[in-house]
Amino acid sequence: MPGLIIDDIPVEVPAGTTVIEAARSVGIWIPHFCYHPALGSVGACRLCAVKLLDGPVKGIQMSCMLPVQEGMVVSTTDAEAQAMRRNVIEWLMINHPHDCPVCDEGGECTLQDYTIAGGHGLRRYDGKKRTYHNQELGPHIQHEMNRCIHCYRCVRFYQEQAGGTDFGVMGSGARVYFGRFKEGALDSPFSGNLVDVCPTGVFTDKTSRFRARYWDYDMAPSLCPGCSLGCNITPVARYRELLKIKARRNDGVNGWFICDRGRFGGREVNDPARPRAPRVDGVDVPWDQALDTFVLRLGELLATHGAGSLALVGSPRLPLEGQLLLARLAEIVSPGNVCWFTTAGEARGVLAALETLPPEGVASLADVRGAGCVVILGVDLLAEAPMMALAVRQAWRNGAKVYVMGISEWTFGSFLGISVTPVSSLDEVPPAERVKPVLIGNSRDLPSARVDEKLWGGARVALLQSGPNAVGAALLSVDHDGASLEELLASGRIKGVVAVEADIPGSWLAGIPFVAALDWRQTETVAVAQLLLPTTSWLEMDGTFINYEGRAQRFLKVMNPGIPLRGLDPTLHPPRIHRSVPPGGDLRPAWRLLAHLVERLGGRSPESPFTGRWERLRDLHPEGEGIMVYTHGSDSSEGGG
Amino acid sequence: MSVFKDMKAISQGMWITWKHLLRKPVTISYPEVKRTPPPRYRARIVLTRDPEGGERCVACYLCSAACPVDCISLQAAERDDGRRYAAWFRINFSRCIFCGLCAEACPTMAIQMTPDYELCTRDIMSLLYEKEDLLVDGCGNDPDYNFYRHSGIGLVNPRGGNQDENPPVDVRGLAP
Ligand code: SF4
Numbered sequence: 032m033p034g035l036i037i038d039d040i041p042v043e044v045p046a047g048t049t050v051i052e053a054a055r056s057v058g059i060w061i062p063h064f065c066y067h068p069a070l071g072s073v074g075a076c077r078l079c080a081v082k083l084l085d086g087p088v089k090g091i092q093m094s095c096m097l098p099v100q101e102g103m104v105v106s107t108t109d110a111e112a113q114a115m116r117r118n119v120i121e122w123l124m125i126n127h128p129h130d131c132p133v134c135d136e137g138g139e140c141t142l143q144d145y146t147i148a149g150g151h152g153l154r155r156y157d158g159k160k161r162t163y164h165n166q167e168l169g170p171h172i173q174h175e176m177n178r179c180i181h182c183y184r185c186v187r188f189y190q191e192q193a194g195g196t197d198f199g200v201m202g203s204g205a206r207v208y209f210g211r212f213k214e215g216a217l218d219s220p221f222s223g224n225l226v227d228v229c230p231t232g233v234f235t236d237k238t239s240r241f242r243a244r245y246w247d248y249d250m251a252p253s254l255c256p257g258c259s260l261g262c263n264i265t266p267v268a269r270y271r272e273l274l275k276i277k278a279r280r281n282d283g284v285n286g287w288f289i290c291d292r293g294r295f296g297g298r299e300v301n302d303p304a305r306p307r308a309p310r311v312d313g314v315d316v317p318w319d320q321a322l323d324t325f326v327l328r329l330g331e332l333l334a335t336h337g338a339g340s341l342a343l344v345g346s347p348r349l350p351l352e353g354q355l356l357l358a359r360l361a362e363i364v365s366p367g368n369v370c371w372f373t374t375a376g377e378a379r380g381v382l383a384a385l386e387t388l389p390p391e392g393v394a395s396l397a398d399v400r401g402a403g404c405v406v407i408l409g410v411d412l413l414a415e416a417p418m419m420a421l422a423v424r425q426a427w428r429n430g431a432k433v434y435v436m437g438i439s440e441w442t443f444g445s446f447l448g449i450s451v452t453p454v455s456s457l458d459e460v461p462p463a464e465r466v467k468p469v470l471i472g473n474s475r476d477l478p479s480a481r482v483d484e485k486l487w488g489g490a491r492v493a494l495l496q497s498g499p500n501a502v503g504a505a506l507l508s509v510d511h512d513g514a515s516l517e518e519l520l521a522s523g524r525i526k527g528v529v530a531v532e533a534d535i536p537g538s539w540l541a542g543i544p545f546v547a548a549l550d551w552r553q554t555e556t557v558a559v560a561q562l563l564l565p566t567t568s569w570l571e572m573d574g575t576f577i578n579y580e581g582r583a584q585r586f587l588k589v590m591n592p593g594i595p596l597r598g599l600d601p602t603l604h605p606p607r608i609h610r611s612v613p614p615g616g617d618l619r620p621a622w623r624l625l626a627h628l629v630e631r632l633g634g635r636s637p638e639s640p641f642t643g644r645w646e647r648l649r650d651l652h653p654e655g656e657g658i659m660v661y662t663h664g665s666d667s668s669e670g671g672g
Numbered sequence: 673m674s675v676f677k678d679m680k681a682i683s684q685g686m687w688i689t690w691k692h693l694l695r696k697p698v699t700i701s702y703p704e705v706k707r708t709p710p711p712r713y714r715a716r717i718v719l720t721r722d723p724e725g726g727e728r729c730v731a732c733y734l735c736s737a738a739c740p741v742d743c744i745s746l747q748a749a750e751r752d753d754g755r756r757y758a759a760w761f762r763i764n765f766s767r768c769i770f771c772g773l774c775a776e777a778c779p780t781m782a783i784q785m786t787p788d789y790e791l792c793t794r795d796i797m798s799l800l801y802e803k804e805d806l807l808v809d810g811c812g813n814d815p816d817y818n819f820y821r822h823s824g825i826g827l828v829n830p831r832g833g834n835q836d837e838n839p840p841v842d843v844r845g846l847a848p
């Protein structure tokens with residue numbers, strides 16, 4: 032552990048750490064463009080200059096390229112270092128276009144920030160600027176090459192991190208160019224991260240082109256509902272419209288990046304035709320009337336067909352708060368007839384997944400990145416959980432062997448740029464190779480994920496699930512003996528279904544006299560329901576998801592519900608009448624509706640969704656790494672640590 | 673002798689009073705008579721055009737960010753040729769305090785103050801000015817300035833065709 036002094040602060044860091052990282056560890060921020068914690072250092076931009084006053088090295092040095100050594104005395108505020116950084120900015124601006132007003136990066140641009148910080152307000156150089164032609168890079172990414180400062184972050188991400196081959200750096204000298212050899216859409220399923228890593232406006236999100244500026248954004252820490260990995264995101268909204276999604280750092284989960292499906296998906300929240308008003312028998316009604324009708328018809332149903340005729344259905348995409356209150360409501364109106372899965376197969380898979388996990392536990396994405404041997408059991412990771420595939424690539428880059436079973440090794444390997452070995456059974460993996468092994472499967476086809484504990488002792492397993500909160504659904508199913516709707520319907524007793532953000536095929540509900548839906552999506556279930564209570568989407572409320580490894584994470588409300596201004600009748604804006612909710616914005620979170628029903632039908636208001644073993648989730652912070660709520664080997668009804 | 677002192681003070685005061693009584697008044701009978709404010713007086717805001725007649729505003733949101741009373745709202749959009757413009761642009765003059773910070777922030781000289789101070793109305797809703805109400809024909813200040821002749825996106829001039837630009841580099845060239 033070499034010790035050094037940075038700006039009079041003594042620092043001790045492991046050998047091999049660079050000065051810029053050591054400074055960051057004590058809260059000193061050294062400006063930089065090309066260094067990125069996930070991409071490493073290249074020393075291309077020359078901005079991170081510091082002065083070494085004493086010790087083994089002296090003078091101006093690039094702090095990102097300099098490993099710490101015992102006895103270094105570093106000054107980040109030295110006049111010479113400051114002058115160097117100021118001059119670097121001015122050199123970079125020599126060729127930079129006069130674009131900020133029409134650049135989507137403006138307001139969230141590292142180059143803009145450091146130019147201002149360096150005090151370079153007026154151009155002194157009156158020579159001509161270099162220009163480039165742009166490329167058409169497909170529907171998601173906009174290219175504006177004049178703004179490039181040649182930091183090489185994009186190509187380091189695209190080729191090294193993500194294994195893409197269709198994008199790179201070309202040219203020489205002052206003509207260095209970052210693009211594709213030929214115009215065309217980027218192939219990598221992680222291409223959207225170029226927008227995040229590029230410190231300038233060369234790559235911007237085309238889907239939100241010219242829509243808003245940073246200071247007007249509605250933002251909050253949130254989670255991607257795209258699959259069960261629970262990647263951390265920062266959605267960006269404006270005027271009740273989701274504009275774009277940025278990756279949010281979580282070292283235990285997604286690291287710094289997210290996949291394109293997560294980044295460019297989720298736009299159904301903007302649909303003006305989403306359920307926006309309570310509906311009874313096809314007619315929009317006020318909330319009071321809808322809730323009264325709900326309670327009345329529920330009473331009638333139970334009176335006519337008796338207890339046990341009502342099924343309450345949640346889903347793996349329903350946030351944990353709603354799932355918990357659904358269980359509470361079931362205890363009051365229909366004990367035993369509650370489920371969180373639609374099909375029996377899905378329920379069996381996810382429930383069995385909880386049981387078959389080996390004692391060493393579940394592999395987090397961080398574990399996968401650090402694995403020594405990865406076996407993929409018949410899941411197409413790029414289609415089902417792309418960030419898992421990116422984690423596998425990082426393991427491969429660190430020397431791990433990758434084996435695949437039951438999928439085309441060619442598509443998988445070539446898309447990620449890694450070499451994989453096909454095997455037909457787990458036994459074919461040479462025992463000598465099984466160092467820090469991680470097995471990746473899908474709970475759907477569990478038998479193949481069953482592993483021989485003797486041979487695979489110490490292996491960690493990652494089992495993908497069917498939704499962003501499938502583990503929450505499974506834990507509750509265990510606690511409440513919930514099976515699946517398929518099984519409940521097979522009993523023939525069910526005469527009423529309350530579907531809470533559940534996707535039930537319309538044909539299943541054909542013979543059911545009472546169907547109520549609480550949802551924010553226009554699903555088949557919503558279409559056949561006689562009673563609809565519209566709910567807020569995950570962007571319009573606070574909530575909790577439990578990802579595939581049993582990690583509970585909190586997401587916060589990003590925007591107010593309502594018809595986006597873009598989809599609104601232009602005569603309604605600006606509003607000429609004063610109202611407290613925007614048009615189409617009178618929606619309620621599913622858990623609040625359920626809490627209301629629990630209070631009305633059970634006589635007592637639930638103080639919080641989180642009671643008993645869930646209590647510790649009450650103050651879960653959205654910015655942390657999350658809390659593990661389930662560890663195999665401990666009694667699942669107690670919850671693990 | 674305090675009596676003389678008092679008489680002096682009173683007559684001095686009366687002298688000033690009478691002097692002003694007989695002077696020409698500074699007040700005018702507005703609205704029959706109107707004053708011409710100086711050219712740089714800050715009143716009704718307009719959106720100007722560039723020398724070629726195009727809308728100068730590129731919908732960069734700087735004016736709405738600078739506005740201390742948040743009375744400017746707008747929505748940027750993209751024209752088919754890639755030009756950024758304001759799909760709608762609205763100033764709520766019932767809130768505007770005519771501080772001029774928006775005009776100071778504007779990087780394209782689009783938003784400018786005019787000396788037209790007569791904005792009063794009984795219908796407050798009519799003080800919501802839309803883009804059509806704000807846009808004028810003409811450049812106002814800096815009549816030669818066209819932002820797109822300086823930015824690098826190649827809209828008015830071809831890419832690399834602005835005065836301060838070199839032609840686009842040939843990436844595949846082998847020259848040193
Ligand atoms: S990249 Fe940054 S500095 Fe360059 S034009 Fe865009 S906002 Fe301005």
Ligand code: SF4
Pocket residue numbers: 178179180181182183184185186209228229230231233234
């Ligand atoms: S395109 Fe962006 S990330 Fe790539 S080198 Fe240029 S400035 Fe850096």
Ligand code: SF4
Pocket residue numbers: 255256257258259260261262285289290291292293294415416417418419
């Ligand atoms: S891997 Fe899954 S959770 Fe992560 S960003 Fe992609 S879709 Fe979202």
Ligand code: SF4
Pocket residue numbers: 132728729730731732733734735736746774777778779780781782783
């Ligand atoms: S600052 Fe100027 S260019 Fe920018 S939005 Fe306002 S008027 Fe338009």
